[in-house]
Amino acid sequence: MSHPIKSPQFKENAHEALQDAQLQKALGKIETGAVARRRSAAEHLPEFERLRDSARDIKNHTLAHLDLYLEQYEKRVNEQGGHVHWAVTAEDMRQIVLDICKKANARIVTKGKSMIGEEVALNDFLEKNNIVPVETDLGEYIIQIRNEAPSHIIFPVLHLNKEEIEEDFRRVHTNLPVGRNIKEPAELLAEARTVLREKFLAADVGITGANFLVAETGTSLIVTNEGNGDLTQTLPKVHIVLASIEKVVPTLEDVSQMLRVLARSATGQEISIYTTFSTGPRRKEDVDGPGEYHVILLDNGRSAMLAGQFRDMLRCIRCGACMNHCPVYGAVGGHAYGWVYPGPMGAVLTPSLIGVDKAGHLPNASTFCGRCEEVCPVRIPLPKMMRHWREREFERHLSPATVRSGLKVWSFFALRPTLYGFFAGLGMNLLASLGRTKGRFRWLPLAGGWTRYRDFPVPQGETFQSRWKNRQRAEKKP
Amino acid sequence: MSARDTVLGSIRRSLGASGNETMRGQTVDDRLARHPKGIIPKRGEGSKAERLALFKTMIEQAFATVSILKSSDEIPSAVAAHLRSKNLPMEIRRGEDARLANAPWQNEKTLSVTTGPSDGKQLAAISHAYGAVAETGTLVLVSGPENPTTLSFLPEHHIVVLDAGEIEGNYEAVWDRIREKYGRGIMPRTVNWISGPSRTADIEQVLLQGAHGPRTLHVLVIDK
Structure with a gap:
């Protein structure tokens, strides 16, 4: 059909x-x-x-x-x-x-x-x-x-x-x-x-x-x-x-x-x-x-796929193991992917065959948990290739403006670790003190996509990086 | 430009190759000539008796049944017994394979034996295997008037005769035999690996025996 x-x-x-x-x-x-x-x-x-x-x-x-x-x-x-x-x-x-x-x-x-x-x-x-x-x-x-x-x-x-x-x-x-x-x-x-x-x-x-x-x-x-x-x-x-x-x-x-x-x-x-x-x-x-x-x-x-970053995908022998093991496929099934090939292999192959402008959501529908690559019989690096598609989508300005500006703000801080650490620490402390009594937020500004479906757990006050730093310091002491 | 040239040209552009590089050509010729074996599971190694035992275990796991006979003279009585056990009419279809033709069918007076391919009207058929692979309990059949392919797929019940001496440890040993018999690079029209009776798990992942091919597969191993 x-x-x-x-x-x-x-x-x-x-x-x-x-x-x-x-x-x-x-x-x-x-x-x-x-x-x-x-x-x-x-x-x-x-x-x-x-x-x-x-x-x-x-x-x-x-x-x-x-x-x-x-x-x-x-x-x-x-x-x-x-x-x-x-x-x-x-x-x-x-x-x-x-x-x-x-x-x-x-x-x-x-x-x-x-x-x-x-x-x-x-x-x-x-x-x-x-x-x-x-x-x-x-x-x-x-x-x-x-x-x-x-x-x-x-x-x-x-x-x-x-x-x-x-x-x-x-x-x-x-x-x-x-x-x-x-x-x-x-x-x-x-x-x-x-x-x-x-x-x-x-x-x-x-x-x-x-x-x-x-x-x-x-x-x-x-x-x-x-x-x-x-x-x-x-x-x-x-x-x-x-x-x-x-x-x-x-x-x-x-x-x-x-x-x-x-x-x-x-x-x-x-x-x-x-x-x-x-x-x-x-x-x-x-x-x-x-x-x-x-x-x-x-x-x-x-x-054409032979030339670039997606050559590895041509190793695929269509066994379906990647989709069987995929938490996203396991949640939404094959029809959601909207074309012939579903699951992780479809998320990589479909943009190559019908264009990333039409299939851009597919490589984004992944948590990068890596289970697909773990079971792939020909060891296709599926998460890496989904990331390539995300990069291409970004380069071609196909991702929505909010995502693009959000990523720009994030990259500004990510490239400046001291600033990142300072603001992240500040934010965590603020959230921790605001939510101390209930232990969870039912609503947070700018996080409606999350809180509409589930509560947001209150951070415990410290960031991962500061805990890591303290741990390293403690280990150095005799 | 033909579609062939377009596709090959596009592959070569992507690979940065012309198709005339001596090195690439030699690599390909060398692989085809040497046909390296790769990783072969150890489980198929073992004596003739061990290979027979492994073959039997593996194919029974896939719901085939196996009888061990001492001589091909026992084929007709084993066929008759199998048909009786399945409440089937005493009729069997076979090809022209001499090993089947020479069995003493006259010993089974009530059994009607016809020869030729299947047209879908036969309930049971018998073929002689070219060999088998112990590793996965796989029968190997080749097409031809001796054992027509339709006998393996159209009748509801399939019986396959196998010489115990032709049970190999792995697939690669069968390919060696086929190369020796047919010549390098030549294959019979069809080689069928059969590892059990047909099945499907398409409806609610429930495994059901007997999809489009035979519902039962019975193997008669001749172990002299």
């Missing part, structure tokens, strides 16, 4: 999300779910931390030689009878998909889960051109019939409960008998399986994403638990792979290193159920498989 960019309204979105009791309940399950499972998987593999280093190094090496590995990858795909198409923009990618579908006289197209498909808003475009796209990942299918965007890159319907999904199935599956019980997740799954089985067998073209591309062999690979990606790519006569240029790694050994950190970081599994390596179309002796194999490589701003 094509969804308008709502990142500029992050504050309003976040406010709504905080009021949404159902969403809050769903988000509350992340800590005991994905977070706990990742921790357990990491603890069960003594080599996990070294594998993270290895994964980071493989990506860094590949990015530094990206042009050469892409050429090698393309050569191998061609040798195996596949086709590589290059797309500079999202529009290019949509058009290439449409052209392939038209040549195949496609009416129904099945789709495995693809974040690139979401990024280029493919479904909406295909529908406008009278081709029916059918999402086959259970979560993506539910998202599609609700005409929504996914709220998580691994668990697209993290924000929904089973009652809402039952309602959607009753609305869309018109053949469903009224008396049929589909209250429980297992019954909902059985219903979806039945409906989608027909689509798998009827589809003319199957579209999947790619978790990785392998330059050595011209291979694309997908990782799934449902098996939907395999049915999507094996049954129709044409298989189209949507990939972005940074998905390539050099060798089969390299991709094996990446796979060892991917599932553990994403779902806490030792490995996903299905890892499928696809190389070219059906061979002459084959009795199944697609007759045509196309890979479309999307740039959409990524080659």
